Amino acid sequence: MIKNNIKYLAILALGLIACEPEFDNPIDESGIYKSGEADFSNFIALGNSLTAGFADGALYITGQENSFPNILSKQFSLAGGGEFTQPLMADNVGGFAGATEAFPPRLVLAFGEDGSPSPERFTGSSPSTDFSSLGASFSNMGVPGAKSYHLVAEGYGNPAGLQVSPPASNPYFVRFASSANATVLGDAVAQNPTFFTLWIGNNDILSYATSGGVGMDHNITGELNPMNYGPNDITNNMTFAGVYSQLVNGLIANGSKGVLLNLPSVTSLPFFTTVPFAPLSPLNQDFAEQIPALNQTFAGLNAAFTALGVPERAIQFSTTSASPVVIKDESLVDITANLTTAITPAFGPLAPIIAAQYGQARQATAEDLLVLTSSGIIGQPDTDRVTELINLGVPAELAGQLSVKGVSLPLEDQFVLIPAEQTAIENARTAYNATISALAAANGLALYDVASDLNQAANGGIPYNGGIVTSQFVTGGGFSLDGVHPTPRAHAIVTNGIIGAVESTYGASLPSVNPADFGTITVSNEVN
Amino acid sequence: MRKLLLLILFVSVTLVTYAGGYRVSVQGQRAMAMGHTGVAVVNSAELVFFNPAGLVYLENKLNVSVGVSGIFTDVIFQNEDLGISAETDNSIGTPLNIYASYMVNDWMALGLGVYTPYGSEVTWPTDWAGSQLVNNIDLSSIYIQPVVSFKLSEYFSIGGGPIFVVGNVEFNRNAGRTTTDINGNRSNVTIEDSGVTNWGWSVGAMFNPTENFHVGFSYRSEIIIESEDGEATFSNFPNSPNAPQNGTDGFVAELPLPAELTVGLSYEYKKWLFAFDYNRQYWDVYESLDINFNNPRNPDSSNPRNYKNSSVYRFGVQYQATEKIALRAGYYRDETPVQPGFFAPETPRNDSDGFSGGLSFAVTPKLAIDASFFYLRFEEVDASYDFGTNPTTGAREPFGGTYKSSAFAPGIGLTYKM
Structure with a gap:
């Protein structure tokens, strides 16, 4: 009787195990995935x-x-x-x-x-x-x-x-x-x-x-x-x-x-x-208010660019669509000297300073790539540059106007490809x-x-x-x-x-x- | 007796049942041994559940049946394309049922039943591949039902009664496939509610063309478990105004316990009893599991289920081997209510075949021990749930693979007649 009971218990235990579900092709058993000629062991x-x-x-x-x-x-x-x-x-x-x-x-x-x-x-x-x-x-x-x-x-x-x-x-x-x-x-x-x-x-x-x-x-x-x-x-x-x-x-x-x-x-x-070459939107109220003054300032420069045979360097901000940032393109011929001469009638003793700032400047095109880190600085005033300009004798207001990164102050090489x-x-x-x-x-x-x-x-x-x-x-x-x-x-x-x-x-x-x-x-x- | 009933009821508040849909057919040891047939079987107080109309045809004045099963379930999952696999670690379910009937006079019987027809416990490994759908779920419901049965003639009776339901739910899953806190811990939400109550009813009828031939009908109403006072716990969300807030929140959710219609017949021939039941389960009420959180910062969760009505075909046979021993066996075919594309790992249920067996041993003419067991065999199935929601984009994302389930349940009970 006891023997029989043990037998039945054993059968019951086997039955329990047999009730465990098992896939026809379990993935953890060898055969489905192969290393081929490779050896992934190390x-x-x-x-x-x-x-x-x-x-x-x-x-x-x-x-x-x-x-x-x-x-x-x-x-x-x-x-x-x-x-x-x-x-x-x-x-x-x-x-x-x-x-x-x-x-x-x-x-x-x-x-x-x-x-x-x-x-x-x-x-x-x-x-x-x-x-x-x-x-x-x-x-x-x-x-x-x-x-x-x-x-x-x-x-x-x-x-x-x-x-x-x-x-x-x-x-x-x-x-x-x-x-x-x-x-x-x-x-x-x-x-x-x-x-x-x-x-x-x-x-x-x-x-x-x-x-x-x-x-x-x-x-x-x-x-x-x-x-x-x-x-x-x-x-x-x-x-x-x-x-x-x-x-x-x-x-x-x-x-x-x-x-x-x-x-x-x-x-x-x-x-x-990510940063577009033309991020300066007139929809930005602060920027839009400055556009007429900026364009007036740049009009004199643009005339000089034309006179010097580089009209493509003209800087102009649109009041209806986003404008490109102003960058320093170190591959351009540096025209600081000639530009100084050209804008001296308009800017007097400040001409060399302004000319130096725009000697290799132009607006960006779709061909230029702005790096991600430029997004945080475009349109921001460069306080170091303001101080520098004031020390060079530039009136404080103009110094501020000339120091807006990517707008009046060309973005440096490190921000543009x-x-x-x-x-x-x-x-x-x-x-x-x-x-x-x-x-x-x-x-x-x-x-x-x-x-x-x-x-x-x-x-x-x-x-x-x-x-x-x-x-x-x-x-x-x-x-x-x-x-x-x-x-x-x-x-x-x-x-x-x-x-x-x-x-x-x-x-x-x-x-x-x-x-x-x-x-x-x-x-x-x-x-x- | 009443004291005992109450004791058992309150001791066993953690009634847990098994994985695989949340309808659990273990409502009587004798019936279970016969493929869970019983709508037309006049045998014991299990009729409180199967067909209250039949209670008036029981031979004895007092009938009591109690039983408990141990349900062992297992679900395995794999996805061959992705080389991923998982297996559930479900605890053993122990659904209990208690039935009693009392002949008041020769045309009326009263009865009381406590049983657990719906429930589900599925525990996947935390953060497994489908954890955005479920890590673990534990549903349980206790039905408490008084019934009355009237004999209209030797040929026909009716019965029925109200059902009081107590439901409990605990459900945890990850918030999306990839959301984590800064340390990479998966963001997850648990909803918990217990003691949710509601009412329903059941009715039955029995027709006896001859002494040996019974035809039964029973219908149990749908009951919606409406959870309103539960607690949701948000854990491991990143500290951001754009993410849900860690901590607790209230929620509202509904879970339907579908209506079930059963028709069947039984025929007694010498020492043999043959039974056939047909169940129709009205699962189409389960359209979607929607969880709406109180805090507007916590996104509501909509989980389409789109179940369809399904059928179960049950066959059972009993053989009175000796005066003391009755042997039983049964088979049933259980169709899934889950439609293609809606196969969620929280109720990993596909079509299954149930095999059952058991016996009763009469210790005395009044007291019998009933034993049963069943094995539910599921086909291996390639299935997916295509309606997981990406918490960031709101897009529906599929999750699927190959599933295989099994359930095995030995049970034991006592039948007492006086």
Whole structure:
């Protein structure tokens, strides 16, 4: 009887187990997803801020968690991928403790009392991350700010380099460099990656672009040695090709497979496309009231421009439609001397001062790109310039009139990418991308044409199930509040692009991600 | 006896039932063992639920049936395209039923029933892929019903009575797919209400063409649970005037408990009893789950359900093996009320096949132990809910994949006759 009971209990227990639902083809059982010729067991990501998950002007934990390498590693984990580690920051504030000047907290979208949104620095709590080392051997080796040649530069992670001004090393790499003399490439290779992503070279043109082209273009100077480069310069194409080749050769030396990502156009980035060239609207009451006086002042200058054979430099503000800002175009011939002579009858002793202000000035055209940071200063008085002019003997009222940024005071080089600068950037990008494509083909590596996808985001948008991602600042969903770095949703799109490249190159079969499941920007009114 | 009933009633206020739609067919151990047939089965006080008209044909003056089941449910989800999967972690439901009937005279019987025909408990892992639709939900309702039954003739009787319902709800889900606070914690809303009451009714009729052949009809009215005094808790929203305010708020919501029509027959042949029931459940009343918050800053939530009326076909058989032992078995086909595109993971229900069995053992001529069990088998289904709302854009976003559910419920009860 007892025996029977035990038997029945056993049958009952089996019955309970049999009642558990089970899929015909469970995804966690091997067979559905495949790595193909690739081996995802030790995946290392090399690159810059894009690889690191930098967003909203800072590196912070949730940005890192939503970096494309981290998202990708989760998909890889269903096809033989292993653990993926990241040098996580200490908080979701971003920035470095005690160094907020150079590394400020993240941007959040704050709403004013009138409901108007604006990106502001988060002040809800202070940055708590310091420069101390977390140890080496992280899978995500993206170093914000890194240019191509930085990945092979010894000492780029040397803590001592942070003590000098300007810093000789990068605090993000200091946090996970294996030694003071370590290179990013060396530390990556030391981990024996079986698979890698490499997305580098953006900053070789981007820092020049975001600084409005104040740096040097070494494709013109011919300088090949990065030791002689400034932070905002364009890297010489040959230098880039040499470094990139060194990176690829280093990574594939032990048979690793990988994906190379090319470089998107800066015109894909809202940082360069958000502020219109003609933002001065007569609908703005303050500005509209000044238009007659401004036009009267500029009439004398415009006559001089015509007399000097440069009528295209005439400055005129419309009372019916938005007018272009006034910029300084350093590619124009400086006509200060002749202009001084021409306007002396009208302005007397002030002529040299005024002529100097407009010696290379013109109104912007649709060909010019204003950087995002110009939006906060256009139409604002430059108090330093007012003081300067008063000290030069200009009456206070006129000094004020002549010091309105982008209206009477031409915007400086750093706020505008003029066509010549855009051409320099685009030429370098084209050459870099040719190098990347050639090295991908030569080494049998996968290539993801992310430039093409970002171009689509900027021109119509990338649809997904439930919406569309565009490059529109704040609302488009593709770019974080710094206007340069992608949102988690854009990282998801990049992940899918990489997966597509990996599948076609290596015969892998991987699940994609749904961009709808990834966020965009963060709202918060915890700002000062 | 009355004291005992009250005690059981109040001790078991946390009546929880099982996942898979929120109609739960476990209203009697004997009926359940026979595929939950019973509208035309004259057997026990379970008739209070199945067909009050039949109570007057019970042989004994006093009939009591009590029972409890343990319901084990599980739902699994996966999406092959996205490589995501999840499994519910539901607690064990223990629906209870208590029925009693008393023959006042030879043409009238009174009865009382306490039962739990609607309820649902689904607990997904917090922040799972479908968390914008549900993290967890716990619905329960207790029906308390006095009935009266009149014998109009040997061939025909009627019965019915009012139903008093006490409903409880707790429902948590994330606010959209991506909304978080500054630290990445998912913003979520919980609504909670308990002790929501309302009234309904049921009527039944029984026709006995011969002594061995019964035809039954019963109808239970729809009851709307209207929640007005509950509490909504908003958590982990970003600190922004453009986001809902963290903390509590009031809300108004309605949940219908649909009407149900049953017709059926039973036939007794020697030691055998055969039963067939047809249920029609009027789910079309469940058009939308709308939750309207009191604070205008907190956006109202509209969740189209668009259920359709559905049918259940039930077959049962009983065999009186010995004087003391009756064996039972049953099968039913349960059609889902959920239409394509409206498959929400809070009620992950598709068509199912129910298999049941059980037995009664007469300890004494007056007292019997009833045991039952059923297994509800769901087909694997590729389904989606296409009406999730993006809190930022207001756009409808689909969520779907492959679901598979199961439910298994052993139960035990006592039948007492005097």
